[in-house]
Amino acid sequence: MELRAEEGIKTMRFTVIPHVHWDREWYFTQQKSTLYLLHDMDEVIDQLCQTNDLKYFLFDAQTSLIEDYLAFRPEREGQVRRLIGEGRLVTGPWYTQTDQMIIHGESIVRNLLYGTREAKAFGGCFYVGYAVDCFGQGAQMPQIYKGFGIDKVLFKRGIETSQIPFTEFEWRSDDGSQVFAYHCVDYMNFRNPSPDAEENAERLREIAEAYDSRSLSKEILLFNGFDQHPVRRDILNITAKLNEKLESAVQIGRVEEVFDRIKERHTLPRYTGELTCGETSRVHKSIYSSRADIKRANSRCENQLIRSAEPLQAIYYELTGRDERIFMTGLWKEMMKNAAHDSIGCCNSDPVNRQIMQRFSEVMDSLTEYENLTHRLIANQIPQEPFSLQVYNYLPY
DSSP, rough: OOOHHHHHHHHOEEEEEBBBBBOOOSSSSSSHHHHHHHHHHHHHHHHHHTTOOOOOEEEEEEEOHHHHHHHOGGGHHHHHHHHHHHTTTOSSSSSSOSSSSOHHHHHHHHHHHHHHHHHHHHTTTOOEEEEEESSSSSSTTTHHHHHHTTOOOEEBBBOTTOOSSSSEEEEEOSSOOEEEEEEEHHHHHHHOOSHHHHHHHHHHHHHHHHHHHTTTEEEEEEEEEBBBBBOOTHHHHHHHHHHHHSOEEEEEEEEHHHHHHHHHHOOEEESSBBBBOOSSSOOGGGTTSSSHHHHHHHHHHHHIIIIHHHHHHHHHHHHOOOOOHHHHHHHHHHHHHHHHHHHTTOOSOOOHHHHHHHHHHHHHHHHHHHHHHHHHHHHHHHHHOOOOOOOOOOOOO
């Protein structure tokens, strides 16, 4: 076994990805999470500013975290924009790390729309479908990703090895849209490396063993990070010692660069369909029906936004030129907070679920009153007899 592991490790190329996975809420509330976010992002920014050798930090690919941070650290906005613009602090394409199986398809599209738009406004977007913790991957996600110019996907959950034996493959939607997909067996596989090089070398042997039969390219991502985890200030030193110990290529790098190398050098198998198998990692299918009251509230808000409030806003704009898209975006962002994989999955504590319901209640109140007011404003501009009846067609035809 030891000989096989040593042989396997020499055939592989390891790329360390400094990152953090950030749940905005889970068993803890958003308020508690925000306090730790301020502390951890302070450390990340300080580290990136103090040493140019740490070239890259992936902050979980969701721009909502940047918004949350700057709401309390406005004085650091210049630093944040500079680091994002330089490609060193990585954000987007998501607004929040969304669920893909429970929410409406339009909610997924809006999540990417706001995430990519805001990341570009900050200075740069991470064009990888980064879905390391959502509980299953929808079959139409390649089509949605390609609509945003995203042709690379990184995910953890949902693989069935009898159908997809390799960690790298071409994933297709029914319409023919195709993306490169990389299944990370464990996106926290290098979360807490030791100061001791031999201990880290042993960990790499274990990782090599796990990937040996499944990795087509022998390109292995080492994810240095964890949930709500501070930046490792010694990761450069750890990587240098590993290289010296193993006489192999262990480097800090970018996800996109690794994926580009794989795509250039290998012909990949294809797969079409959803990814919802729990063979290699739990997908928590029971969350699809947990807290049905919250699921119903989500559907009511989504349907009212998509099927009546936004079509009404388009009609009102056509009649008056009054643009309410900023208002609608604010409501969608509240929905996106609830669409995060833990939040809408309701695998949370009771205080968190109560806050989720409160957000839905606030969105529904806003939508209902917006429609009431807009109907009156339109009616006021129509010459009418003492009694009139208005009929609205919210369909696109």
